[in-house]
Amino acid sequence: MLGLYLHRDSAVHRLGAGVKMGGLLAATLVVLALPGALGALAAGLLGLGLLVAAKLPVGRVLRELRAPVVMLTLLFGCQALLAGTGWAETLAAVTRFAALILLATLMTLTTKVADMVDLFERLFSALRPLGVNPAKMALMLALTIRFIPLLAEQVREVRMAQQARGVERNIAALFVPLLVKILRLADDLTAALDARGYDPTDDGRHT
Amino acid sequence: MLSTRDLVLSALFAALVAGLGMAPPIPLGFLPVPITAQSLGVMLAGALLGAKRGGLALLLFVLLVAAGLPLLAGGRGGVGVLMGPSGGFVLAFPVGAFVTGLLAERFATGANPIRLFAVCAIGGILAVYAGGIPWLSVVAGMPLEKAALAVMAFIPGDFIKAGIAAFAAAAVRRAGVLPTAHA
């Protein structure tokens, strides 16, 4: 499941979203600039340190890394086999990207969506002269995160309903009702946003 | 001006692309770029929402990936991955959706699946590859022609995706629940 905010009382959690995001960006650049193994080692140690400092359940967080690591191993491993890239290089690439994914995961686990979205809003206000509405971008980012589990639920339900009606596996029969449902859901979600006082003409300026 | 409905639709399709990431990615073997279902989302967003909202949907997706959410197939995310060999494709997703949408608004406003297929193929394949190939060539240190040739391995899968997107979009159009492209 989506590695979203996990509440703990820790210094890492209290760090500003901007600091964390900036740090993540800087760390990524450094790791990618350093020679493979060294970068991976540096990022891995940093990640583990932060993991402990954030008082997060170490086992659970590392378990979230399992799928991406398998994936990375397959990706780069096959390449080593077929294209003759060196094994050392492959190992370095896998660990480097795994460590970067760990850092990214820590960012999302320790930062509230609202804070992250506020950060984006501040960043986007620089683009206001280009016609970008930062408040709208921010709201959409939050909505997207909220909609992911909602959509996963719709997919599950539509699949079950198809099966219950005797259609076991049919991509078209899955996508058509799913899309119809999403578009219909959009009506209610829009009404609900309006009902909760959202004003689309608001340009997000704090007056 | 984006209406509330536009916001909701873009966010819903961004979430749909994220949801497509739950389908397991297939590694090709000779390239560090997997076959994923997510480019199907690029085509659907463009074809059903149009250029502006579709492009926006994929932009949201890319921003969330950049922010570190593990939304790429196989649970990956973060700037690191975007700077990796497959990053160019992902960064081109918004362009792909925008182009698909633009073409759909011009040439495939009805429920004709063949037109929709063409539109999805141009936006969801050509435009996406145009970003992906040069990036791959630079990051993986491959000559451009070699990268372009290797990427042809995605074509059969991407044609199937364009077919699914065209069929689904046509059916949805017939159901009459589609928001107008320029609301």
Added chain:
Amino acid sequence: MIELRAVTHAYGDRAVLRDLSLSIRERRVAILGGNGSGKSTLARMLNGLIVPSSGVVTVDGLDTRTDGRAVRQRVGFVFQNPDVQIVYPTVEEDVGFGLKARKVAKDEIARRVTTVLDRYNLTRYRHQPAHQMSGGEKQLLAIAGVLVLEPAHVVFDEPTTLLDLRNRRTVIQVIRELPQKAVVVTHDLDMVMDFDRALVLEEGRIVIDDVPAVAVPAYVARLG
């Protein structure tokens, strides 16, 4: 006061509300009626989510067509399906959403969120993802998200349908104790017996308008 004057509404060429005129001043008003009789359409009209095809709806003197925004500030709306109403991923952020949209200061938001979570027994979920809550808890969250804005009126569209006996009882109690005026659309006749007024819709027209003690039995009798 909510007022409808000669209100008609059609989706495409399908008329669902026909020439309604009505003033709502009572504290608790029920809207009853069969499936498809136009209840949800009418309810959404009361805060300008839908504007009538013809006729005028006003809330405390404000026209929903021209002052939609101000009207929605006065009239809260609780949907039947709480899932559509949840905007932010975690409970705390979601309850704060409406306040943020109104530019309330951050610490004031935190304070009001705390109060309202406490009132609806949601404090222990404060930092949890809303989508992991049960149906009943989500319904309470949706109500909390509306009431934190302290609207003058609240409209509920079938708020108890997905709830078990215990949660249903909780929500009925919440509505009963609400300081605001409330309009409740429901099929649950028991819950409206102590209301001040009940309207029964049939094919977009009000066919009964009386106190529940009279209106409810008349409605049941009408169904034959």
Added chain:
Amino acid sequence: MIELRAVTHAYGDRAVLRDLSLSIRERRVAILGGNGSGKSTLARMLNGLIVPSSGVVTVDGLDTRTDGRAVRQRVGFVFQNPDVQIVYPTVEEDVGFGLKARKVAKDEIARRVTTVLDRYNLTRYRHQPAHQMSGGEKQLLAIAGVLVLEPAHVVFDEPTTLLDLRNRRTVIQVIRELPQKAVVVTHDLDMVMDFDRALVLEEGRIVIDDVPAVAVPAYVARLG
């Protein structure tokens, strides 16, 4: 006969059904319980939509894990939210969908669709877009779409929640007259009083299993 042996189910690490063993032979069985107690999970298990994390579910001797498809031909399922069940844009096409998937001849489909639409008062919607119907109308449509397939058992997950009094009565009557065996999940205690058996779930365990005359008052008492 539907049989569960030592059935346990968890979503991730959250256990929602705990060691259930149970044989269902009665014509009418009710499943009651609070929000989140595991009712829908259990219901979906009865036709193999969900297979248990451990334990075995069989329907007329067929294992839902290995013969899912055959089981689903025998057990119809009506969902709580009709929206998920509707596949095709118009009412007529949608009701015919299951028959088409079973390769029934075209004129036979038309005949059976006509009969079933008539039975559920949906004839006037025949050519209308299904997703524009009201909640109650959609629920009737979903039921029609399942019953047109004439399954041997039918499982209903809260079939009356969105319905008005008249439609609720219709659906209750439909279930009462169903020649098939039926398992009904519901919060509507009145509708199950004439059933043959009622099970009450609490945190994934059966805490009451008796005739409704005994089980229902015991359940209400348990809620305190």
